[in-house]
Amino acid sequence: MKRNIVIAAVTAAALIGGGSATALAVAGDDDGPARQPSARGADDARDDSRDDDAAEEKSEAARAEKAEVSAAGAVDAALGHTPGTAVSVDLDDDAGKAVWEVDVLTRGGNWRSVGIDPVTGGVLGSHAGDEDDTAEIRAALKGTSTSAAEAARAAAAKGTVTSLDLEDEDGGSGFWDAETRSPDGVEHDWRVDPRTARVSPAATSDDD
Numbered sequence: 001m002k003r004n005i006v007i008a009a010v011t012a013a014a015l016i017g018g019g020s021a022t023a024l025a026v027a028g029d030d031d032g033p034a035r036q037p038s039a040r041g042a043d044d045a046r047d048d049s050r051d052d053d054a055a056e057e058k059s060e061a062a063r064a065e066k067a068e069v070s071a072a073g074a075v076d077a078a079l080g081h082t083p084g085t086a087v088s089v090d091l092d093d094d095a096g097k098a099v100w101e102v103d104v105l106t107r108g109g110n111w112r113s114v115g116i117d118p119v120t121g122g123v124l125g126s127h128a129g130d131e132d133d134t135a136e137i138r139a140a141l142k143g144t145s146t147s148a149a150e151a152a153r154a155a156a157a158k159g160t161v162t163s164l165d166l167e168d169e170d171g172g173s174g175f176w177d178a179e180t181r182s183p184d185g186v187e188h189d190w191r192v193d194p195r196t197a198r199v200s201p202a203a204t205s206d207d208d
Helices: 002-017 040-066 071-081 134-142 148-158
Strands: 084-094 097-106 111-116 123-128 160-168 174-181 187-192 199-201
Touching: 040 084, 040 160, 071 084, 071 097, 071 111, 071 123, 071 148, 071 160, 084 134, 084 148, 097 134, 134 160, 134 174, 148 160, 148 174, 148 187, 148 199
Parallel strands: none
Antiparallel strands: 084 097, 084 160, 097 111, 111 123, 160 174, 174 187, 187 199
16 A cells, blocks of 8 residues: 555656656555465365275275184294284285285294285285384283284174284283274274173273
């Protein structure tokens, strides 16, 4: 607004005086109406996030549907290859191919991640694991008489087990955290008692 007033004043003076005048560029405080931030960027980001989640859900469902080897079977196969204690099993995606990843604490105290083919049950390979909470896991295992395979079989009564992990609580006690997928594709979280193998809804689950 100030710029417009100055230019208009200079132009008027030139016309009144009958001479010529040069309008100088004057820095103004008002460069026009303020631009309102667009919500399109935020909406697009939310849409992309929802699309990514939907794609991942579809991918996980496809992996679970094609898996002929159960989580318990994958644990048994992994321990047959790498003796020790299995503390987790997850149906993952490796370069577009489904694979069971079983983390094993070996008898020598080392961590190995063993890949199991979900169709044939064959060992796809193994590599050294990188676990930084070994002490916590050892403490959780002390009160656990239910193995990973037993916990996976118990959770399988609720649906197709897609992951199972040993979790520790305050005080060092542990429990098995299982995730299943029902025939209609809905995921559910379960807690498997480390001593009785009793399955109950996880604290964060809405399941009854």
